[in-house]
Amino acid sequence: MSLFEIIEDKIFDKRIALSPEYVPDNLIGREKQVKQIASVFAPSLKGDKPHNAFIYGKTGVGKTAITKYVLLELDQEVKKNQVAVKSAFVNCKQINTTTKILKRICNVIAPEVEVPGTGLATSEYYDKLWKILNSFGGIAIVVLDEADKLEDDGILYNLSRARENLDITEGYVSILGISNDLTYKERIDARTLSSFGNKEFVFPPYDALQLREILEDRAVIGFREGVIDDEVIPLCAALAAQEHGDARKALTLLEYAGELAVEKGSDHVTEKDVREAQERSEMDRIVEATKTLPLHQKLVLLAIVSENMKETDTNAVYMSYKDLCEKRELKALTKVRVSNFISELDMLGLITTRKVYRGRYGHTRTIVPNVTKAKVQAVLSED
């Protein structure tokens, strides 16, 4: 028997199908959104200016997957009809500076033109792009995924107004911005927003049934036949639906459960594996968030959880934090600093705070930990 036969996987088949990069052939419950995005690009096939638009929606609701799917379909039509349309997909989390994005677009439109990676002023990159677009003369579709991560959103304005501002006299540029930050719009300036003509689509979360369908489709490819217990997929779907209908979360949970089954040397995935995967991924998240906190913030967190899941308030936390400092012979920080730490812990999701009105005492803040003392101690004991 060869070494590779021994470690042959009893659980997974094409595991890649469970990963976030995988573009599925079959999109569940997004017919309307597919049509909406297609309608944004459709004019380009007739040589007309496509629209500018924004897609919003929480994480894992299919914004990237649906956009990529529509772009692939568009590509096929473009080839069939032999029209001059090119599209550049940019993930702004990976490429977030204006110059890098401009270079990327130049490369997509005219791969034969050499554009230096550094050493030019931003305006020179714009000039290069305008030149390239003018000689291309066709339609450039620019998708800016995770647009809220843009270092400078001036690029939205400059690209969306290129023709109007006579930077280009041939062809058109159209922009599709994507963001999971629903407040992003409020940060974009009014002039830019108006060139998007208020065309925006908000992707709703998936419900448990849709998540089930998504998981079933992927499980057929990702897992070996018959290894998943009946309750596994409905449970993953239900847990992800509770979270906010996040398909990525559902898929990761299923993959994690499979991994645990492999670890145990088992030949099938059970409901228990899913529960354990959920527990562990929660723990991973807490570990990640907790590990990177500065020392005093760790102590504040420890002070909050010391009453184990009980509601507390800033005063009590501050007293208990001072005790912890004393024991470690550390000088305690001011109450204002501690109060800021509490707000940050809330943002990280480690605790939940709520403002309550207490009559003549004014407003106070109640604090409830989202993690148990044991978990925090387990993480911090490594320090």
Ligand SMILES: Nc1ncnc2c1ncn2[C@@H]1O[C@H](COP(=O)(O)OP(=O)(O)OP(=O)(O)O)[C@@H](O)[C@H]1O
């Ligand atoms: N309708 C769907 N049918 C099948 N798979 C889907 C569907 N929607 C999302 N998925 C899958 O769920 C995962 C997350 O989707 P996607 O990356 O598109 O989310 P997103 O909205 O872009 O999230 P984020 O804001 O975090 O970038 C991917 O693996 C994707 O293939």
Ligand SMILES: [Mg+2]
């Ligand atoms: Mg995305």
